[in-house]
Amino acid sequence: MASAPGATASGESVISTDVLVVGGGINGAGIARDLAGRGLKVLLCEQDDLAAHTSSSSTKLIHGGLRYLEYYEFGLVRKALAERERLLRSAPHIMWPLRFVMPHDPSMRPVWMIRIGLFLYDHLAKREWLPASGAVALRASPLGVPLKADFTRGFVYSDGWVDDARLVVLNAVDAAAHGATVMTRCPCVGAERVAGGWRARLQPQGGAPVTVQARALVNAAGPWAAAFLRDQVQRPGSRSLRLVKGSHIVVPRIFEHDHAYIFQNPDKRIIFAIPYEGRFTLIGTTDVEVHGEPGSARVDDDEVAYLCAQASRYFAKAVTPADVVWRYTGVRPLLDDESGDASAVTRDYLLEFDTGASADQAPMLTVWGGKITTFRKLAEEATDALLGRLGERRPAWTETALLPGGDLSAWIGAARRPDEDFARFVEALARQHPQVDRALLHRWARAYGSRIELLLAQAGAPGASFGDEVVPGLYEAELDHLFQHEWARSADDVLWRRSKLGLHLDTAQRQRVAQWWSDRHPEVATTTTSETAWN
Structure with a gap:
């Protein structure tokens, strides 16, 4: 836990801690949890609510990313696949296995390509209990009932589902259980290096400013990571983000069974149609670049029309904008790899250290990119690296640990x-x-x-x-x-x-x-x- 507040000469409270983590999305909460579990004093601050933005607006999948194989991202897919069963075991109440149906469209990818991709997906990482992929005759299966009659064959494979916002909250709960201080609706409005560490200024909503003295700073601000470096730290980063909006729609339930669908689109993208909240079907996502303030991103009508049109290519009953009962969007902070197509931008992450003018100055770690499935691994690597910069060695612990509520x-x-x-x-x-x-x-x-x-x-x-x-x-x-x-x-x-x-x-x-x-x-x-x- 961060030490009890002191006070400056002006009466402003001062908190001393080992690491200040800025950002209460999945990466910030995961890093705070890992650090606190290794005995460090941690303070996590978030400008809004936990998971208020990207981390509550995902497609809610624990998955390796089947389509990333097409971009030769074998390392990313392997890393994500290795995490699937580990995460599913850690919190069986908010995560569970989900089977996906891919109807075969002969005008899209050929059968041989799909078979190779699914073989790699089954074998790139160890799989203990999730069932392997296989073929399905759609006209002879309940899985084909909601689909148009011309889809006669398909494939089935395994991934997982997660309540994304609760995953963030449980990481914060676990961080607090290990002594971390969690402050929501409390933006970090400035940070500077001082002798022996960092001095940051927090502004709690409706409260007096708080000064934090920390040995290290973590910038896990997601879509705001570059802006935080520029505006709050006055150190423009060496990397750039591509902010890509992923929008989703929710419609009344389209099918009765418990599988999800993955549909291939003519633009080479894919969308998912997933059982949601019992009475609904979740359809997403888009890939639209965002050039303004991330927090102001909204679902465009064109995106709704696109999702309806692509889903209607497969479902026997057309999906229309009038069917939409809810829409949401999340801005994904993707590491800019100079891909021309937003959907081709890597979903991998990069951990970048800034140690100032000399190697012995207080470290700042910035998290660039990432995806929800690899959050635990990212947090473990970030904590290992931070401990190294702080001259400490403490063993990793989250690989086999259960999240709060996961021990049944x-x-x-x-x-x-x-x-x-x-x-x-x-x-x-x-x-x-x-x-x-x-x-x-x-x-x-x-x-x-x-x-x-x-x-x-x-x-x-x-x-x-x-x-x-x-x-x-x-x-x-x-x-x-x-x-x-x-x-x-x-x-x-x-x-x-x-x-x-x-x-x-x-x-x-x-x-x-x-x-x-x-x-x-x-x-x-x-x-x-x-x-x-x-x-």
Whole structure:
């Protein structure tokens, strides 16, 4: 944990720490977790909510990136494939295996090319329990029912699904459990090297400025990484980012089975159609360059039309813009490799150190690029490198560690397969808590894993309850939990990041949650509209 605040001569509070991490997306939270778990004092600051931007706006896949093989990114794919099962085991409540169906379009890639790609995908990295790829006769399978009749053959392969925003939160929870200080809605407005380290200035929302003294600085600001170097540190970086917008649409459920689809498009891109939140199908993504402020990016109507058109090439029932019930976009900070096509820009990452005028000055690490599947490996490499610059050696630990809520052994005994383990966990919960609505129990199990005990404890005594039901399926006990344990500070934090309940509620119900929040926590409640989510 960062040391208790002191004070400057002017009365401004001062916090001393080993490492200041700027950026509360997946890379910043992952690095803070790894550092704290190795015994360093860490402070993580984020200008908005955890996962407020890119890290809650992904396609929500744990995957190697099948299409990257076409760009000969074998190293990136191997690294990501090696992480798949490791991540799925670490948090079976928020991540699970998912099978993908690729209908074969003879006008796209030939069968031999697809077979070679899938063979490589199966064998580039060790695979212990995810099933291998295979062919499928679509007209004889339920997997072909939603598709146009001219798609007669296809292929099936394995990857995984993740609740991306909760993955970020759980990394922050674990960092805090290991002693880190997490400060949300607290931008770093300036940083400079001083004797023996860094001095940074933080500006908490609605509070007095805070000075942080740190031995090292991590710039994990994602799409704002280059701007942070230029504006807050006054050290323009040697690298440049290409900001690429990935937009998604959500429509009412198109198919009943539990597989996802990957569709090849005439422009050589791909889109996914994925089961989402029970009642919906998620379709994405686009690759559109962003040249303005990343936080102002929105889904264009042209992108909606593109996704609908490409999905309609495959589905028997056309997808139209009128079907779209939600749209969102995330700006991906991709390392500029001078590719002409935005979709061809590498998804790999680079860790770059700046040690100032001499090697013995305090280090600053900037994270360029990356993808959600490789966050743990990135964090491990970043921590190893930071420790080396600080003259310390502490062993890595996250490869086999479980994320908060991921240890289900108290309920089910020894772990087997993550998907089977979660199913056993839900059954055990239902047996032990028959008084709790089954749908609520399942949602809480997905969100909190074994940390569901923090909520269920409130209903353990006769006559106890979860408080008022603010809107259907959302009780005061959960809202209080998210405030106390997960840094939720607004209704949007709850409805669109800690959960996706906003998708299941109407405007009046969402406003009811916002009103409850401002009544209960007027000191932190922000102006809450659906604009940030329904963009």
